[in-house]
Amino acid sequence: MKRKKTILFTDYAVPPVVQEQKRACVENALAGMGTVGRGGTLKEQVKTQLGYVGPWFWLGLAAVLVVMLVLLGEASIQAGTQKEALLATLALFSASGPVVACLSAPVLARSYANDMWELEEASFYNLPRLTALRLFICALAALPVMTVLAVAGLGITGAIQGLTALAVPFLLASGINYCILGRLRGLAGSLCSIGIGLLLAVLCPALFLWAEEILPLLWADGTQVVSAITVFACGLFFVLSARRFIRNPSITY
Amino acid sequence: MGEAQLVRKAMLGDAPALENLIGRYYDTIYAFCCRRMGDISSGSDVCQEAFLKMVQNLPKYRERGYFKSWLFTIASNCCNDAFRKKRPTAGLDESIADDSPAFEQGTENAMLLKTALDKLPAEQREVVILRYYHDFSTNDVARVQHIPAATVKTRLYRGLKKLQKLLGEDILLET
Numbered sequence: 046m047k048r049k050k051t052i053l054f055t056d057y058a059v060p061p062v063v064q065e066q067k068r069a070c071v072e073n074a075l076a077g078m079g080t081v082g083r084g085g086t087l088k089e090q091v092k093t094q095l096g097y098v099g100p101w102f103w104l105g106l107a108a109v110l111v112v113m114l115v116l117l118g119e120a121s122i123q124a125g126t127q128k129e130a131l132l133a134t135l136a137l138f139s140a141s142g143p144v145v146a147c148l149s150a151p152v153l154a155r156s157y158a159n160d161m162w163e164l165e166e167a168s169f170y171n172l173p174r175l176t177a178l179r180l181f182i183c184a185l186a187a188l189p190v191m192t193v194l195a196v197a198g199l200g201i202t203g204a205i206q207g208l209t210a211l212a213v214p215f216l217l218a219s220g221i222n223y224c225i226l227g228r229l230r231g232l233a234g235s236l237c238s239i240g241i242g243l244l245l246a247v248l249c250p251a252l253f254l255w256a257e258e259i260l261p262l263l264w265a266d267g268t269q270v271v272s273a274i275t276v277f278a279c280g281l282f283f284v285l286s287a288r289r290f291i292r293n294p295s296i297t298y
Numbered sequence: 299m300g301e302a303q304l305v306r307k308a309m310l311g312d313a314p315a316l317e318n319l320i321g322r323y324y325d326t327i328y329a330f331c332c333r334r335m336g337d338i339s340s341g342s343d344v345c346q347e348a349f350l351k352m353v354q355n356l357p358k359y360r361e362r363g364y365f366k367s368w369l370f371t372i373a374s375n376c377c378n379d380a381f382r383k384k385r386p387t388a389g390l391d392e393s394i395a396d397d398s399p400a401f402e403q404g405t406e407n408a409m410l411l412k413t414a415l416d417k418l419p420a421e422q423r424e425v426v427i428l429r430y431y432h433d434f435s436t437n438d439v440a441r442v443q444h445i446p447a448a449t450v451k452t453r454l455y456r457g458l459k460k461l462q463k464l465l466g467e468d469i470l471l472e473t
Binding site for chain 2 (some may be wrong): 062
């Protein structure tokens with residue numbers, strides 16, 4: 046019987062690595078690393094990311110804007126007799142803003158849904174910058190909404206009251222959302238964030254109205270001071286938590 | 299320093315960490331690309347390309363402990379791109395009959411195996427290479443190719459069967 050010849054997989058060996066080629070590869074990669082993060086002007090950077098925001102996001106935002114305008118119009122009619130209603134409406138929408146942003150976050154971050162293949166352009170930026178860019182898009186989208194709220198509300202309620210009703214819930218809700226998203230990952234983070242956002246949207250107007258009643262009794266002349274301190278504290282909390290959120294390089298949805 | 303820590307540092311732009319990372323994987327990726335492409339010259343070029351792509355895509359890497367699989371996915375895609383560029387009208391399944399001098403210097407057994415491997419369809423060749431030259435488990439190969447583990451097993455079975463057929467009845471292929 047003829048004996049079979051044996052071939053092992055290991056027989057097929059690759060010639061040893063040429064060290065010059067390896068060195069060149071490392072140098073090329075290091076040079077390539079230098080180009081990561083150079084993404085042109087802010088306008089160009091935002092433009093590349095805007096391409097990944099779906100049309101339903103903008104439609105949803107427009108729908109929220111229309112609902113706000115209608116409800117604010119209703120509240121404004123009663124403003125002469127029920128100023129609190131207008132303030133509560135402002136606070137409610139202000140706190141709801143980050144919830145809308147949270148709902149939109151998965152679509153803004155959808156490049157992570159299919160590993161690295163979806164966003165070729167995104168390879169020009171590191172993850173913290175990418176996150177910052179997307180938050181910037183959210184902020185740009187929220188700008189017209191907040192402007193409408195400010196124009197509709199401040200003229201009727203007074204600058205300090207209106208500003209507090211707008212800024213405090215928004216900054217507080219955004220700050221808490223960033224805190225959660227900076228620590229929790231995936232669906233759990235998004236759901237937790239949305240849940241707390243909704244809770245704040247309900248609690249903030251009630252707290253605001255309660256403060257409006259209690260504060261003048263405790264310190265008649267101190268309303269403006271307390272408002273300014275509250276806005277500052279909430280702003281600081283927002284900035285710190287947003288900074289942590291942006292700096293966290295492993296945020297995924 | 300652990301791999302995860304190196305990757306994290308490289309993601310943040312640490313040049314020594316990146317250099318260390320490339321040093322760790324260069325030989326493996328080089329061997330993979332050479333076998334996958336079927337010639338040393340193309341394999342070396344594709345290897346360079348793969349590491350450049352790795353650097354460009356590091357910001358998008360999701361830290362889940364599968365860096366090696368992720369890197370092999372990049373290398374595999376680079377090989378596919380290189381095949382497309384090499385023969386724009388040919389399918390990926392077609393083998394490249396390009397025997398580079400470096401491989402010809404090998405033993406007779408090596409040449410027989412190389413010729414047979416080059417004749418395998420690209421996806422079967424890749425599964426065989428990953429499994430038998432890089433000790434990848436079925437799940438690891440599945441992760442690299444983004445296919446179910448069952449498909450990996452099928453490709454491996456078919457690949458080995460075809461390989462044995464190509465080598466002939468007188469030759470016994472052993473791992």
